[in-house]
Amino acid sequence: MNRFSILAVLASLFVFAASARSQPGTVRQLESCPCQVKIDSSFRTRCAYLIVPENRKKKNGKTIKLPFILVESKKPDKKKDPLLFTAGGPGGSSLGWARGISQSPFINDRDCIAFEQRGTHFAVPNLWSNELSDAISESYRKNLDKDSMVVVGVKRYKKALESKGIDLAGYNTDETVSDIHDLLATLRIDSVNLTGGSYSGGLMTAVLQRDPSRIRSLILDSPLPTFVPIDEDEPANFVEALNVLFRNVASDSTDKARYGNLKAKFEQYFSAIDGKKFIMPYLAQGKADTLRIQYTRSDLLDILVNTSMKHVPYAITEMINGNHDQYIRPYLVHKLERNNGPSGMRISVYCADQPAYYSEKVLQQLYDIYPYMKGYHINDVYRAMCDCWNVPPIKPETKQPFYSTKPALLADGEMDNAVRPLYIDMMHHYMPNSQRILFKNKAHGVGGSDWNRLTQQFLNNPYEKLKSDKKEVIVY
Numbered sequence: 001m002n003r004f005s006i007l008a009v010l011a012s013l014f015v016f017a018a019s020a021r022s023q024p025g026t027v028r029q030l031e032s033c034p035c036q037v038k039i040d041s042s043f044r045t046r047c048a049y050l051i052v053p054e055n056r057k058k059k060n061g062k063t064i065k066l067p068f069i070l071v072e073s074k075k076p077d078k079k080k081d082p083l084l085f086t087a088g089g090p091g092g093s094s095l096g097w098a099r100g101i102s103q104s105p106f107i108n109d110r111d112c113i114a115f116e117q118r119g120t121h122f123a124v125p126n127l128w129s130n131e132l133s134d135a136i137s138e139s140y141r142k143n144l145d146k147d148s149m150v151v152v153g154v155k156r157y158k159k160a161l162e163s164k165g166i167d168l169a170g171y172n173t174d175e176t177v178s179d180i181h182d183l184l185a186t187l188r189i190d191s192v193n194l195t196g197g198s199y200s201g202g203l204m205t206a207v208l209q210r211d212p213s214r215i216r217s218l219i220l221d222s223p224l225p226t227f228v229p230i231d232e233d234e235p236a237n238f239v240e241a242l243n244v245l246f247r248n249v250a251s252d253s254t255d256k257a258r259y260g261n262l263k264a265k266f267e268q269y270f271s272a273i274d275g276k277k278f279i280m281p282y283l284a285q286g287k288a289d290t291l292r293i294q295y296t297r298s299d300l301l302d303i304l305v306n307t308s309m310k311h312v313p314y315a316i317t318e319m320i321n322g323n324h325d326q327y328i329r330p331y332l333v334h335k336l337e338r339n340n341g342p343s344g345m346r347i348s349v350y351c352a353d354q355p356a357y358y359s360e361k362v363l364q365q366l367y368d369i370y371p372y373m374k375g376y377h378i379n380d381v382y383r384a385m386c387d388c389w390n391v392p393p394i395k396p397e398t399k400q401p402f403y404s405t406k407p408a409l410l411a412d413g414e415m416d417n418a419v420r421p422l423y424i425d426m427m428h429h430y431m432p433n434s435q436r437i438l439f440k441n442k443a444h445g446v447g448g449s450d451w452n453r454l455t456q457q458f459l460n461n462p463y464e465k466l467k468s469d470k471k472e473v474i475v476y
Contacts, residue, residue, distance in 0.1 A: 091346030127344030
């Protein structure tokens with residue numbers, strides 16, 4: 001249909017008390033639900049569950065419920081191609097995006113839809129349980145081998161989810177792609193703009209790959225291409241981002257005593273502490289005995305990986321000077337107090353997407369080049385965990401690059417330590433009508449007013465060449 005009212009479609013398609021079982025491919029059921037996120041009351045919103053099969057490969061399998069929030073534009077002559085968002089991670093919740101959209105320029109011209117992926121926070125079921133977090137906490141409290149306890153926790157985690165009747169083989173990129181297409185079909189959307197970041201940047205390209213007919217454009221912030229074996233790349237990505245940072249520090253800093261030759265100092269220190277164990281005293285609330293919590297180079301690296309890049313140079317100098325406490329204490333307290341492990345959805349997606357498509361041999365080569373990274377799991381999901389989780393890989397074709405003439409806006413930060421700007425260049429090779437934006441002073445997830453302004457211009461005319469008048473924002 002060339003013109004439609006999403007609210008009218010919602011009204012006509014609502015199905016209450018949906019059946020608990022479904023034939024493969026039986027979808028397009030909606031069920032009313034309360035809005036789990038509070039939206040500006042001046043906007044008309046609709047909240048509902050999309051009901052889909054948990055595992056489309058199974059006959060008569062269970063169904064699951066995936067909430068979405070539709071926020072209507074107030075503009076009478078609004079565009080008929082809504083903007084659909086889903087979160088990255090994998091495993092992140094999407095619905096919070098709908099709260100901020102009322103303050104965004106995007107809502108001025110078109111409706112906006114936030115779609116919660118299967119297994120995430122507001123989905124039914126939600127793949128969260130405490131078994132892995134408890135095992136990680138126990139490993140620190142008792143100074144046990146961390147990798148061994150993670151395996152113990154993963155086994156317990158899987159057992160707990162499966163005891164609830166959850167089929168973990170149904171939680172992966174391929175199924176989420178089907179969910180998004182089912183949502184578009186159910187809402188009778190003929191033309192849509194897809195937006196996402198990091199993992200969901202690649203996910204949105206997989207939606208395009210499956211069926212491009214409804215896709216008008218893609219807007220991707222720091223996207224991870226589906227065809228990239230990220231477990232091979234991510235240690236090197238971190239090092240490359242550090243090298244950009246070190247060059248900036250060398251040219252900009254006037255404090256040569258602290259920051260001079262920082263790259264060499266970092267590499268020397270983190271190579272020298274290989275195998276070293278440090279101690280942090282910890283007295284838990286309500287306890288009489290002080291624990292001596294051990295931590296290692298991996299913990300210090302984890303802190304740097306998850307610290308805002310602008311604060312990393314100072315943190316490195318403090319760590320080198322032995323001033324660990326201000327960084328390690330909040331980090332270890334979080335590890336000790338649970339809720340510190342990856343979600344079941346994150347594990348399922350990574351284990352379906354990655355292990356069958358990357359090489360441990362290549363990863364070991366990286367450790368030979370960067371010895372100060374050896375033994376550190378930069379990703380919180382890795383092969384030993386996936387060997388326990390034991391879910392089937394996604395389809396090989398999902399992991400293959402493909403060519404498309406659809407317009408796309410691809411952005412990344414020069415100091416992105418997770419997915420490098422190289423990836424938007426690779427995606428551009430396959431998407432010749434894409435435009436790229438490099439933010440010189442930003443890292444992963446560029447966001448901000450410049451990104452919003454350029455995105456709005458792109459949405460208005462996806463084929464028109466964008467321009468930037470700021471030297472730190474490069475359009476190419």
